[in-house]
Amino acid sequence: MNNWLRKNPQVRTIRVAAADLNGQARGKRIPSRFADKVTTEGTRFPVSVLNLDIWGEDIDDSPLVFESGDADGVLKPTERGFMPMPWLDAPSALLPIWMFREDGRPYPGDPRHALRAVLDRYKARGLTPVCAVELEFFLIDDSGRNLQVPISPRSGKRRKAAETMSIRALDQFDLFFTDLYDACEEMDIPADTAISEAGLGQFEINLMHCDDALRAADDAWLFKMLVKGLARRHGFAASFMAKPYEDYSGSGLHTHFSVLDENGDNIFDDGGPKGTDTLRHAVAGCMSAMRGSALVFCPHANSFDRMVPESHAPTGVCWAYENRTAAIRIPSGSHKARRIEHRVSGGDVNPYLMLAAVLGAAFNGIEDAAEPPAPITGNAYAADLPRMPSDWKTAIDLFEGCPHVARIFAPEMVRNFVLTKRQELHYMQELTPEEQVEIYLDTV
Structure with missing residues (x-):
């Protein structure tokens, strides 16, 4: 070493x-x-x-x-x-x-050990999760009273508009992204595609799939640290907070995963577009634990500002094939890469706890051979579905008492996380929205 x-x-x-x-x-x-x-x-x-x-x-x-x-x-x-x-x-x-x-002995209140414990359950059954994450973040000029898009180093202008999948928006910050990719290579973080997103100064970078979920979580944690630190060197801020701008979409952290057996075969692949029974069992597990795990996916006061209808963030517990309004999406494409996309988390999550919650819930479903309801079609926001918690207190209470969560996380982890979030809830209520944003801008 x-x-x-x-x-x-x-x-x-x-x-x-x-x-x-x-x-x-x-x-x-x-x-x-x-x-x-x-x-x-x-x-x-x-x-x-x-x-x-x-x-x-x-x-x-x-x-x-x-x-x-x-x-x-x-x-x-x-x-x-x-x-x-x-x-x-x-x-x-x-x-x-x-x-x-x-x-x-591993300390059960360490988030990395929480994920390791979930992976041990897979390993005991001869299974290996393969994970990839998509990280959305904002580049922000926080030098004034109000947050705004940074001035482009190339044009000297400030573009106050959404720029979904705009090459121009990427090129406006070309030096930053060039330095970012160079830094990822130095740190051995597998950064892949970059796109501009629908928010002001919002971008997404995908990390390549990895058959070591601990390493995938490490990559996401290190990437967040790198992006925030490197942005400051370029004269602006970067933030993974869920919702810095009221009128624009927030940032998510979507997770794609499949599972390999001892022979290296994808146990979600049935050779066709639907996937195996095991895929459905994993989906059912994810759905059963979704409301109880909301505190992991939405850990901060600002997180719930993202979870509103018609905002590209899921508000109902459901699954679907090739449908980005659903909480769980089964992407199309080659059957060999059949996988589950979990779309609930905000960009402000702890990647270790998030992957533990997602993979742990999926394993619960596989272990129980659970069956999900029928996949939805059409607009999930318009459907009559079980709803995700819409406020922080409800999410804390659900996490504390959820039997599905108790199968994923050690009792000490559940206790520590609940105590932490109840303290934060208490003190955040004393702050203005502007003061809350100031805290979250640099921390998450």
Whole structure:
């Protein structure tokens, strides 16, 4: 692991960082000459650090703080190893880490371990999920009182209009996207297609499919960090917040997944357009857990501003073939790539928790051989369907009591996430919408 540092002697400092429940990077800055100690022994910080609120404050009634003496966890490097941090001026390296108990057991309140636990269920059955994510984000000029589209470095103008799939919009920020793709290559993030989206200064980049869901979540987490950091180097902000502009579409984080058996065959592929019984079972599991998992897919106050009818965000629990108004879409195309697209999450999610919720729900359905209702046709917004929670409090309550969620996440994870979100709900109610946006702009 330290070979990377020896090959990059210009790197003088490293950051060791883990994702907390909100997907925020929590960790330390360390001189690179002390890297050997970190890679061999790990590092330590309080378990409660992975359970801070969006402001970085302790959770008032959490048993992880005073009740337990604010005890340390042991954080060890993930398989990813060192990577550059191209958004910083000084050459630096990032070492992703995750948390363990003192006795070596994984800490169940670590989001990465939550996903690992779901993947262990697949592995025990000889199955491997293959995942790809689509990340939408906004480029924003936040230098003034109101958020707006940045001035184009090419034209010197500010284009205040939606630019769906516009080559011109991409070219307006060509230097940023060129630097972004170069940085993704340096960090080994598999960035694929970029398009402009329907919001002001909104873009989407797809990450290539991966047969290691932990790595796919790592890629999404690192990509969000990279985009936000690199945008600042270019003189503007980037944000994955769900809904920065009231009158335009919000940002989603759609997930495509299939499942391979021990022979490497796609168990959703029946050789035709419909997919196998197993695909339907997975769909049924996703639908059963969808309302209960809404807090994972919509984790912030701003998240629910995106979940409104006719907004390209699903509001009803349903599935369909080749229909983007549905919460779960089965894309057309080659039967060999038959897969499920889960379209509920906003761009503001924690990728580890999101993939754990999606893949865990699908596995529940496969395990139970559950059957979904008939797929819908036409406009899902006009159909009489079970509705996703429309407010934060309801989502918190549903998550806490959902039996499907209890099969996916450890009790400590459920407790910690609920306590975190109830504290955030309490304090967000004291803020104006403008103050809320200011917080979410940089954090999510």
